[in-house]
Amino acid sequence: MTATGRRWMTAFGLMLMTAACGSSDTPDIYSTEESPAPIKRRPTPVTEFTPVELEATVDDLVAELNERPNEPMHAEILLKIVSGFFAPVATAANRAMGELRMTGNVAGRLEEPGDQEKAVELQNDQIEQTLAGGVEAIGIAPFGEGNASGIDAAVARGVHVVTLDADVESSKRSIYVGTLNKAAGTTAGKTLLQMLPPGPGTVIILGNANPVWVSGLERTQGAEDVFKEAGYETLVVQETLTAMGDEEDAATMKAKIETTDPPVVGMIGMFNEAYRCAMAAEAAGREDIPIVAFDFDPKTVSYMREGLIRATHTQRQYYEGYLVPYILYGIKNIGLDATKKILAPLMDDEFRVNTGLDVVTAKTIDAYNDHLDALGVNQ
CATH class of the missing domain: 3.40.50.2300 (Response regulator)
Structure with missing residues (x-):
């Protein structure tokens, strides 16, 4: 382990690493076929809380990707934590990476940090660590504007970065995904x-x-x-x-x-x-x-x-986590501009994808719980 890695592990404690597809027991479809099998999404149950336009936009992106051969991809999704609020993000990111046959991990600590500025510094260290490991793309839930330097270092290496949950507008990230x-x-x-x-x-x-x-x-x-x-x-x-x-x-x-x-x-x-x-x-x-x-x-x-x-x-934490791997995969295989064009119905401006907000009252608690159960997550 590098000095950076030791510092990260010491300061942040145990990291939960959940591997996406690409393990040794997964067939290497890229090496045995002329082109990869078409992307197939896991069917999404329809409820009163299902974001219809968002779902349709992902389908449009998949349709465009399936029109051509796509290259395999290694990506890392770096979350603040993988429990509590971010648990649905982690679940959905893993699900999307599996559907896309991407290799990589969804990583985050188990508890919120108490020191915001220290958390920023340590997350920049983690970006550096993933770059040393040869990552092709990064999705990150940043702690603050101080993460701009780490994000820009990745972009300078040709690695596209998509932020989620919180944005770093001063950075060179390609797209932000989440609540405005x-x-x-x-x-x-x-x-x-x-x-x-x-x-x-x-x-x-x-x-x-x-x-x-x-x-x-x-x-x-x-x-x-x-x-x-x-x-x-x-x-x-x-x-x-x-x-x-x-x-x-x-x-x-x-x-x-x-x-x-x-x-x-x-x-x-x-x-x-x-x-x-x-x-x-x-x-x-x-x-x-x-x-x-x-x-x-x-x-x-x-x-x-x-x-x-x-x-x-x-x-919509689930959709934040689900969209990011698809966007990173789209950027690599059809380009940033083409990906943004497909995402246009969800974009508030040139850089921000709005996943939206649901208002839940006491009368709709059970219906919302049913919606989360249908997605296979808890919030």
């Missing part, structure tokens, strides 16, 4: 705004004010702008990214509920730990405060069933 955070924050803000009593009042936002985490900042600001424009005061509580975050954030927000003037009339959590807002309201004896959330953490769902959280906004 400012728009997502605005959508969530509007959901809560409909539930608020007339002002004056304060809205607590459990979000991010740290400029190192750009995507988190954008989402938080998107919601904050909605409330300010409607005449409400806003109070951003910085989410704690440690194992003790539940208790720390709940205690901080409880104190704010009890002392803030004008009084707190609503709460919104911008990330997976949004359920901490409900913990705080419950502890303060203010179960009347309307709360909306992000993502589909089991604790969030539990509070939704109890009526403390009224709605949540779910990202």
